[in-house]
Amino acid sequence: MKAECYLQNLLQKIVEEKKWAWPEKVSIEPPNDKQYGDLAVNLAMLLTKEAQMPPRQIAEGLAQAIHAQDKGYIEKIEIAGPGFLNFTFSQNFWLSILSEVHELGKAYGSSELGKGTRVQIEYVSANPTGPLHIGHGRGAALGDSLSRILEKTGFEVECEYYINDAGRQMHILGESILYRLRQALGHKPQKPKEYYQGEYIQHIGAVVIAQYEDILDMDEAKAIEICKNIGMKSILQTIREDLQAFGVRHDIWFSEKSLVEEGKVDETFADLQKSGLAYEQDNAFWFKATQFGDDKDRVLRKSNGDTTYFASDIAYHDNKFKRGFDLVVDIWGADHHGYVPRMSAAVEALGHSGELKMLLVKLVNLIENGVQISMSTRAGKFETLKDVLDEVGSDAARFIFLSRKSDSNLDFDLNLVKQKSMDNPVYYVQYAHARICSMLRKAEAEGHAPANISHNLCDLDTPDDRELLLLLDQFPNTVESAARNLSPHMVSYYLQTLASSLHKYYTNNHVLSADPQRCRARLFLLKCVAEVLASGLSLLGVNAPESM
RNA sequence: GGGUCAGUAGCUCAGUUGGAUAGAGCAUCGGCCUUCUAAGCCGACGGUCGAGGGUUCGAAUCCUUCCUGACCCGCCA
Numbered sequence: 001m002k003a004e005c006y007l008q009n010l011l012q013k014i015v016e017e018k019k020w021a022w023p024e025k026v027s028i029e030p031p032n033d034k035q036y037g038d039l040a041v042n043l044a045m046l047l048t049k050e051a052q053m054p055p056r057q058i059a060e061g062l063a064q065a066i067h068a069q070d071k072g073y074i075e076k077i078e079i080a081g082p083g084f085l086n087f088t089f090s091q092n093f094w095l096s097i098l099s100e101v102h103e104l105g106k107a108y109g110s111s112e113l114g115k116g117t118r119v120q121i122e123y124v125s126a127n128p129t130g131p132l133h134i135g136h137g138r139g140a141a142l143g144d145s146l147s148r149i150l151e152k153t154g155f156e157v158e159c160e161y162y163i164n165d166a167g168r169q170m171h172i173l174g175e176s177i178l179y180r181l182r183q184a185l186g187h188k189p190q191k192p193k194e195y196y197q198g199e200y201i202q203h204i205g206a207v208v209i210a211q212y213e214d215i216l217d218m219d220e221a222k223a224i225e226i227c228k229n230i231g232m233k234s235i236l237q238t239i240r241e242d243l244q245a246f247g248v249r250h251d252i253w254f255s256e257k258s259l260v261e262e263g264k265v266d267e268t269f270a271d272l273q274k275s276g277l278a279y280e281q282d283n284a285f286w287f288k289a290t291q292f293g294d295d296k297d298r299v300l301r302k303s304n305g306d307t308t309y310f311a312s313d314i315a316y317h318d319n320k321f322k323r324g325f326d327l328v329v330d331i332w333g334a335d336h337h338g339y340v341p342r343m344s345a346a347v348e349a350l351g352h353s354g355e356l357k358m359l360l361v362k363l364v365n366l367i368e369n370g371v372q373i374s375m376s377t378r379a380g381k382f383e384t385l386k387d388v389l390d391e392v393g394s395d396a397a398r399f400i401f402l403s404r405k406s407d408s409n410l411d412f413d414l415n416l417v418k419q420k421s422m423d424n425p426v427y428y429v430q431y432a433h434a435r436i437c438s439m440l441r442k443a444e445a446e447g448h449a450p451a452n453i454s455h456n457l458c459d460l461d462t463p464d465d466r467e468l469l470l471l472l473d474q475f476p477n478t479v480e481s482a483a484r485n486l487s488p489h490m491v492s493y494y495l496q497t498l499a500s501s502l503h504k505y506y507t508n509n510h511v512l513s514a515d516p517q518r519c520r521a522r523l524f525l526l527k528c529v530a531e532v533l534a535s536g537l538s539l540l541g542v543n544a545p546e547s548m
Numbered sequence: 549g550g551g552u553c554a555g556u557a558g559c560u561c562a563g564u565u566g567g568a569u570a571g572a573g574c575a576u577c578g579g580c581c582u583u584c585u586a587a588g589c590c591g592a593c594g595g596u597c598g599a600g601g602g603u604u605c606g607a608a609u610c611c612u613u614c615c616u617g618a619c620c621c622g623c624c625a
Contacts, residue, residue: 127625167625284623295551295621302623309625337552338620360553362618404561407553409618411560416574419587425573427587439584446584474564481564493562496572507580507589548587 114155174228292345450523
């Protein structure tokens with residue numbers, strides 16, 4: 001990152017001197033295995049479009065010009081094929097990265113990318129009709145990790161859980177509880193058309209009867225209402241506990257019901273109608289979604305007078321933007337993707353300046369003994385998040401969830417995740433951290449202190465040293481990319497690369513038996529690596545153990 | 549029929565938004581523990597980036613047409 005910036009600035013100056021237009025992109029390549037510690041600059045566009053001279057001549061001219069401007073950071077410039085210049089940076093330059101890591105400590109990798117931008121992330125938001133399952137876990141891990149990454153890059157982040165406590169699903173929940181309750185008391189009630197079948201429904205029934213002995217003598221509607229409220233409260237409590245066990249944070253729990261009761265939905269209706277974006281037809285109230293690129297107009301209030309889910313969702317998003325967020329991130333299950341165009345249309349129609357981004361999380365295929373386990377909340381058949389966490393632990397689950405792009409399918413193989421082996425990338429990364437800690441402990445016991453930045457670190461000059469230094473330099477860049485693309489998996493991949501380099505380093509270089517000066521320098525380097533590993537893991541919400 | 553996303557090594561997937569000879573992990577095969585944690589390291593094997601066409605100095609990446617898969621297309625939530 002530092003190296004890229006440095007080169008970019010140098011090049012820009014030279015291009016200006018030569019009176020060329022700065023090309024849209026000059027790409028600066030990280031080194032490959034063979035050219036450890038080098039950086040390549042690709043000048044093809046510049047060569048072909050701007051300067052009408054043979055590529056080789058241009059490259060030579062540039063190399064000289066860069067050399068003249070350099071402050072001693074660049075050791076060597078090579079012309080490597082048409083349009084490519086390879087730069088080798090000097091030892092001093094690489095060491096300056098270490099001082100940065102050391103000085104900034106935990107703050108290394110932070111940036112001001114999102115300074116002054118307020119972001120809201122809404123995630124999980126599962127209907128309080130049953131316990132969280134493994135699919136919710138993926139959304140939870142994503143949202144939480146994203147909030148950490150965005151905070152690291154300077155955004156002001158607020159996390160929210162939207163409680164769908166006003167809709168038909170809640171009514172069904174009430175009915176289900178009452179139905180089970182009657183059954184348990186020996187009645188033979190009529191089966192509701194749809195009902196939740198999980199065991200937890202019976203447990204809730206027991207709670208209801210303990211509080212309301214006379215529940216069965218009550219008016220049906222009233223009884224359902226009571227069941228519904230107790231059920232919701234109880235399930236919501238379970239959800240909170242599960243999320244807490246998973247280390248996931250929500251700042252605000254926002255109730256759909258409160259939105260309806262405060263008349264916000266009607267307000268939004270009025271606003272839309274005023275701007276001519278909604279109309280009455282066939283006794284229903286419609287939103288002109290087609291005007292914003294959706295396939296068809298969408299109903300907001302049905303002819304029977306009920307409002308749709310979409311209606312309260314518009315009001316909700318209206319409310320979000322009125323709270324002043326510059327960016328609103330919604331994390332949804334991928335089965336809602338058909339819903340994206342109309343929601344975008346609605347937000348556009350509301351005319352707020354903020355931006356809405358929707359992340360879709362695809363299903364998680366839970367696999368046990370090579371067989372896929374199917375899930376369904378209605379039928380009460382699922383692997384709950386809690387069960388999975390109890391089996392594999394929070395760290396392993398999180399790492400797996402975050403190891404893929406959110407919109408790709410994910411196989412969650414229980415047997416594999418449970419394994420504490422090299423098949424499991426979590427342990428690979430954690431092990432790297434633990435190894436360093438262990439070494440530092442041993443070093444201290446034997447009287448080797450790590451160097452600090454004022455010491456001579458020139459011994460860090462082997463390819464292995466350079467490889468680690470370069471990776472440390474790439475950390476801030478990685479975090480920024482992850483923030484820009486809302487993609488925590490980039491951090492996960494980075495950590496695996498860094499861990500891999502560390503393990504290689506560990507095997508090839510016996511640190512404690514090196515000569516004292518080199519030993520101290522290396523201990524210092526490894527301390528910095530451990531710091532970055534821990535820092536990266538914390539962005540994923542995964543622990544960095546000091547021993548394993 | 550329309551829409552969204554995907555198709556990269558035997559399997560699971562990356563690929564920093566158009567750059568050098570396309571990368572990891574797993575699986576398979578072969579090496580490395582009397583020294584800091586072998587939960588590790590090294591090597592080998594493995595590719596028509598779904599197919600065709602186009603855009604340009606240059607394409608896994610952008611455009612287009614097909615093929616295949618997942619999901620969506622209600623006055624449900």
